[in-house]
Amino acid sequence: xxxxxxxxxxxxxxxxxxxxxxxxxxxxxxxxxxxxxxxxxxxxxxxxxxxxxxxxxxxxxxxxxxxxxxxxxxxxxxxxxxxxxxxxxxxxxxxxxxxxxxxxxxxxxxxxxxxxxxxxxxxxxxxxxxxxxxxxxxxxxxxxxxxxxxxxxxxxxxxxxxxxxxxxxxxxxxxxxxxxxxxxxxxxxxxxxxxxxxxxxxxxxxxxxxxxxxxxxxxxxxxxxxxxxxxxxxxxxxxxxxxxxxxxxxxxxxxxxxxxxxxxxxxxxxxxxxxxxxxxxxxxxxxxxxxxxxxxxxxxxxxxxxxxxxxxxxxxxxxxxxxxxxxxxxxxxxxxxxxxxxxxxxxxxxxxxxxxxxxxxxxxxxxxxxxxxxxxxxxxxxxxxxxxxxxxxxxxxxxxxxxxxxxxxxxxxxxxxxxxxxxxxxxxxxxxxxxxxxxxxxxxxxxxxxxxxxxxxxxxxxxxxxxxxxxxxxxxxxxxxxxxxxxxxxxxxxxxxxxxxxxxxxxxx
Numbered sequence: 001x002x003x004x005x006x007x008x009x010x011x012x013x014x015x016x017x018x019x020x021x022x023x024x025x026x027x028x029x030x031x032x033x034x035x036x037x038x039x040x041x042x043x044x045x046x047x048x049x050x051x052x053x054x055x056x057x058x059x060x061x062x063x064x065x066x067x068x069x070x071x072x073x074x075x076x077x078x079x080x081x082x083x084x085x086x087x088x089x090x091x092x093x094x095x096x097x098x099x100x101x102x103x104x105x106x107x108x109x110x111x112x113x114x115x116x117x118x119x120x121x122x123x124x125x126x127x128x129x130x131x132x133x134x135x136x137x138x139x140x141x142x143x144x145x146x147x148x149x150x151x152x153x154x155x156x157x158x159x160x161x162x163x164x165x166x167x168x169x170x171x172x173x174x175x176x177x178x179x180x181x182x183x184x185x186x187x188x189x190x191x192x193x194x195x196x197x198x199x200x201x202x203x204x205x206x207x208x209x210x211x212x213x214x215x216x217x218x219x220x221x222x223x224x225x226x227x228x229x230x231x232x233x234x235x236x237x238x239x240x241x242x243x244x245x246x247x248x249x250x251x252x253x254x255x256x257x258x259x260x261x262x263x264x265x266x267x268x269x270x271x272x273x274x275x276x277x278x279x280x281x282x283x284x285x286x287x288x289x290x291x292x293x294x295x296x297x298x299x300x301x302x303x304x305x306x307x308x309x310x311x312x313x314x315x316x317x318x319x320x321x322x323x324x325x326x327x328x329x330x331x332x333x334x335x336x337x338x339x340x341x342x343x344x345x346x347x348x349x350x351x352x353x354x355x356x357x358x359x360x361x362x363x364x365x366x367x368x369x370x371x372x373x374x375x376x377x378x379x380x381x382x383x384x385x386x387x388x389x390x391x392x393x394x395x396x397x398x399x400x401x402x403x404x405x406x407x408x409x410x411x412x413x414x415x416x417x418x419x420x421x422x423x424x425x426x427x428x429x430x431x432x433x434x435x436x437x438x439x440x441x442x443x444x445x446x447x448x449x450x451x452x453x454x455x456x457x458x459x460x461x462x463x464x465x466x467x468x469x470x471x472x473x474x475x476x477x478x479x480x481x482x483x484x485x486x487x488x489x490x491x492x493x494x495x496x497x498x499x500x501x502x503x504x505x506x507x508x509x
Contacts, residue, residue: 030508032323034460034478037384037506038356039310040089041327042079046071048316049180049232049293050307050328051078052095052109052129054158055300060086061158062307063095063129064328065106071325072317076103076134080158086305086331086352088507095161096129096152101168102138105147106180106232107131110210111299112153116192117210119153127154128210129161130194132179133168145172147179149196151210170213175199180232182295183210189272195235195248200226202233202250204275216273220250223280224264227255234295235270236304240336240343246270247304247334247345248277249285251293253313257284258440260314261292267336267343278343285345287442288422288464288473289314291329304334305350310461310476315433320478329474330456330463339445339470346469349386349456357386359503366496368397372488374501378457381503383482387455390498394451397490401457401483409462409477410439411455418444420453420466420473428479445470450497457483458504 029035029043041047045068052063059082066079078096081089096104109129112119119126129152138146148168152161172178175198182195186206194205194213201220205213220230234249248266256262263285268277285294286308294308311319311326319325332347361377378385387399396415402408410423423439424430430437446467456463459482464473488494 029323030506032321034321035324036327036458036461037382037508038456038458038504039327039330039461040081041324042066042081042091044323045069045325046073047079047309047324047326047328048073048311049106049309050295051106051131053295053297053307054109054111054127055297056111056127057157059084059157060297061109061127062089062328063109066094068094071321071323075136076105078104078129078131082158085355086350087355092159095158096131096163099163101133101148101150102135102146103133105132105134106293107149108182108295108298110183110185110192112210116208117151117153119155121155124155127158129153130181130183130210132181134179144174144176147177148172149181149194149213164211166211169211170194170205177229182232182234184235184298186272191272193235193272195233197230197233197250200230202230202248202275204273206272217275219248219275219277223277224250224266225252225255225282228253232293232295235275236296237270238304238334238336239302240338245278245336245343246275247336248275249295253292256289256312257287257442258289258438259435260289260312262286263291263294263308265345267345281341283341283344284442285347286472286474287420287440288475289440290461290476291472291474294329296334306332306334306347308474310474314435318433319476320429320432327461332472337468337470340447341445344445344470347465347472348469349454349465353386353504354502356505356507357502358505360500362498362500364498366499368488368490368494368496370490370492374487375485377501378486379484381501383457383459383484384504384506385457386502386504387457387486388453388498388500389488389496390450390452392450392495392497394449395490395494397488397494399455400487400489401462402485402487403479403481403483404485405481407479407481407483409475409483411462411464413444413451413453413466414441417441420444420464420471422462422464422473422475424475424477427477430478440473440475442471442473
């Protein structure tokens with residue numbers, strides 16, 4: 001936030017803080033066209049990658065790449081927001097500002113319960129942020145060592161941060177893309193493990209104290225997708241049928257399955273030194289065009305909660321908003337499932353989302369002949385709802401979200417190609433960038449005859465979860481009016497086992 005000293009004095013006189021000001025600003029903000037009502041976005045200005053996500057003392061912390069001067073990318077800061085329930089967010093003052101070592105690029109945060117860093121004092125547990133210092137002068141000079149890893153700590157539950165005097169703690173060995181540290185505690189060997197994006201692969205480092213890092217191993221030169229640079233990795237364990245597997249998430253830009261940015265992952269094992277994948281095929285955590293830089297919260301135990309940036313670098317700086325630009329996805333719970341393509345990740349909406357459900361409607365055993373008009377169920381939701389359907393026998397169908405001006409988003413399943421799809425070709429404002437309009441597809445990952453689909457609609461976005469979350473897709477859109485109408489369309493006949501709507505309250509009002 002650019003400090004307005006007149007405002008600062010006025011706030012001081014009235015006994016208000018900047019945090020309070022940010023909350024009070026919600027009264028007048030969050031009403032703009034296309035503003036998400038279910039997803040986190042800052043009051044104003046530019047946002048990209050989620051950073052430093054950590055759970056501590058019953059509070060979820062979300063830091064994020066933030067430029068407080070404009071709605072286009074600029075010198076990166078760490079913005080900060082907190083939540084008790086993953087749904088309602090309170091924006092706090094900026095946590096980390098650029099300094100002589102550079103901009104504050106992406107990274108992670110941990111709870112140093114054992115005070116391995118020595119930052120803890122008087123019994124206070126330190127939160128430690130690990131981030132990339134990006135030196136723009138070094139980049140401009142043409143060096144390859146302008147990205148280095150640094151740390152900062154907080155002794156007041158994340159409200160204020162002190163950068164470590166010995167930064168950087170991990171210096172660049174000569175790799176141009178050397179960034180986005182995700183750190184976790186590896187209890188078996190009592191050490192911290194850093195998963196770092198290094199050009200088009202991953203390098204693992206370890207340290208006993210978050211300060212003195214040594215290289216452990218590398219992964220990925222001959223695995224997965226390599227259409228662009230690897231970024232924002234994550235490493236964590238998940239269990240399936242009592243067995244522990246390790247998941248390595250790697251964000252990629254460009255080279256996603258539908259163009260531009262996307263999140264791939266690998267399932268395998270990790271021994272504290274080396275990650276070994278079960279196979280080297282490419283798997284995508286979200287097939288839509290608008291989920292990127294996704295990682296999980298630290299310190300949540302066996303529960304792994306994922307959050308992504310709801311945009312794409314292909315057009316992120318150009319989307320037609322005026323006060324703010326871009327937002328986060330809805331948080332998702334991750335779990336492993338067996339599929340016809342091996343062990344894969346399934347994504348599900350966090351159950352906390354139910355706290356803003358209203359006007360639930362359920363109907364069972366419906367037969368659709370050509371068209372089922374559900375406009376009466378969604379017209380009063382202000383384009384905010386969860387729509388679910390279950391099919392005992394899957395056939396092709398299209399769900400049409402549209403308004404009276406002819407703008408539409410098509411979501412559904414193509415039984416000829418065995419694909420789910422989101423089509424935003426005629427979704428509204430699409431001509432601000434040549435690659436925005438289009439039909440985006442995702443494979444079906446199960447051979448089951450039955451199927452389920454959940455979509456979340458929020459003003460200017462659609463998130464799809466199919467077959468228990470085996471397939472997920474995220475897409476933003478920019479209609480000139482809300483999608484007030486909804487129809488299910490089929491070629492001949494479709495039997496729906498169950499269909500439900502839940503209108504959703506705004507998280508801001």
